[in-house]
Every structure is written in structure tokens, then in C-alpha cells.
Amino acid sequence: MDVEQLAQQLVAGDRRALARAITLVESRRADHRAQATELLERVAAPGREALRLGLSGTPGVGKSTFIEAFGTMLTARGLRVAVLAVDPSSARSGGSILGDKTRMPRLARDPRAFVRPSPSQTHLGGVARRTREAVALCEAAGFDLVLIETVGVGQSETVVAELSDVFVLLIAPGGGDELQGVKRGIMEAADLILVNKADGDLKPAAERTRTDYAGALRLLRRRPQDPEGFPKALCVSAQAEAGLEEAWSEITALAEWRRDEGHWQARRSAQARHWFEEEVREGLLAKLRDHPATRARMADLGEAVAAGRAAPSAAAAEVLAGMEASPGEAAG
Secondary structure, three states, X not given: XXXXXXXXXXXXXXXXXXXXXXXXXXXXXXXXXXXXXXXXHHHOOOOOOOEEEEEEOOOOOOHHHHHHHHHHXXXXXOOOEEEEEEEOOOOOOOOOOOOHHHHOHHHHHOOOEEXXXXXXXXXXXOOOOOHHHHHHHHHHOOOOEEEEEOOOOOOOOOHHHHOOOEEEEEEOOOOOOOOOOOOOOHHHHOOEEEEOOOOHHHHHHHHHHHHHHXXXXXXXXXXXXXXXXXXXXXXXXXOOOEOHHHHHHHHHHXXXXXXXXXXXHHHHHHHHHHHHHHHHHHHHHHHHHHOHHHHHHHHHHHHHHHOOOOOHHHHHHHHHHHHHHOHHHHOO
């Protein structure tokens, strides 16, 4: 692959080049990883910053419908919108459906939009392992907004907060215990809660849900990087395309306030450090898995643990002690 040519096409805004670039960074092949690193270095340029918007919500809340309506509204304003949608992978087969383009037909065909589904590949936290790099590629391609949609499986999906400038949580009205979701974790990370499906007979229930969450948010969190009144809870209807303008206005107001107050760059710097440390951890685990002697020792100890002859903690300590005894050998 000609990395220089791909970088030129990407920076010129070629959507097919962007798709190829994301495929490259998602590859696990060693030669592709080297090319991906070179590509990311070539396209990195100060000043090409998109608004990174994280979006989470449980399955069935209407994330795809919301993204299509919201994204179409923004492209009609002349903005370029990239959607990175993460689909859950099977723990058994590793496969994913990747149906987001099917669920967003209007936006997928929009020349000012780019929709890319990616498998989570069992990576925890609701995002794929290389989503961060895909975001950087979308910024390099000149998109104004990069929307990161998580898998949508529960309250542990806080990793997206380490990727986004503003984090939005989408919830449905009338879901029984309205405050079941108000727990440490995802609720602490959310900057804006949108109660979707606020139309027709569900409109009164949506307003009650919004009121409940707004009150809970005031009790749960107040951070230095939050202006007065944030985090907020609003009602929207993706189906009726109602409340989307207000939601966008609140998102941009929060982003601009954070820029003016210096929180934007501080947040991005902290995120960069987080992902650097994550890469180091993943690299060390890969070396541990790939070293023949350590892999064989782990297999032997794994059998001992499975047979009940050794405790998991003791077996793990033995593997790590062996690495400490000969760090040069364990590092390969």
C-alpha cells in the first residue's frame, strides 16, 4: 500500500480513502500496524479539530434513528458529519452484524456524511480498540463533527468519555424505575441526557423522565469543567425530528464554553495521556502472549488452575515473577 498517496487522498477529503484508512488501522497484522502508524503521523496536523461527540444508550432507545435525524439536520447546514458506530461482536464467533448503514439509509447516502460501522471485537467499554485512531483519521479528512456511537449495553460504557469532547446519553421514557440508570459510572460521565421518543402518547412520560433525571443530575455531579446548568436533561423525538435544534445548541454552547475556559485542551491532553498508557498496557500484554516460554508456562499453569491444583492469583504471581527474573528474555 502507498501510504503517502493514501494520506494525500485522505487529507483531500476522499471518503473512500478514509474507509481504506480505517480498515488499515483496524487490522491486527504487524505490517499493517506499521503502515497505520506511518499514516497517522503523516496526516496529523494542528488545527484540524472536529467536535467529538460520544453517544450511548441501551439497545432499543433509538440511537440510529436519532443519529440519522441529527446528522441529516447538520449536513443540511453545510457541516460534514462522520459517524463511527461500534457494533457488539459475538463472544463465540467474533462476528458482528454491522447493520448501522442499513439503519441510517439517508445519512449513509448523504455526500456530506460518512457512516462507518466497526466490530467491538470483545473490547470492553462500548468502543472498538482502534476507535481513537479512526476519530483522528476523520478529523484529518476535514469532518466538522465526529459522532461516536457505543455498543449500547449498559452503564460500563464510560470509555467513550475518553474519546469525546461532549458525551450524550440517550434514554427512553416510561421504562419502569426511571432512576435505575442514575448510578456511578455512565451517569457521572454524561454531559447531556436526551430523553428520546418524546412524542404522541409518550410525551408526558418523557417529560416526567426528564424532570427526574434533571433533579438527579444536580445531586450527582458538578465538575469544574461544567458551566452553570450542566449537565442537563432534555426531551427530543428523533422520529418527529423535534428538539434536535435545542440539543445541538446546548452541545455547541458547552463545547464553546470549555474552549473559552481552557478545559477543552486540558481534556484532550488528559485523553492523549490515557490512550498512551492504554497502548503501553496492550503492548505489554501482547509481548506476554507472544513470548514462547511465557506462553508455554501460562498454558501449564492454566491447566493447573483448571484442575484445582493452583489458585489463579498464585499462578499469575508465578508467571509475573518469572518475567521479573529475566526481563530481557520476557520482552523478547
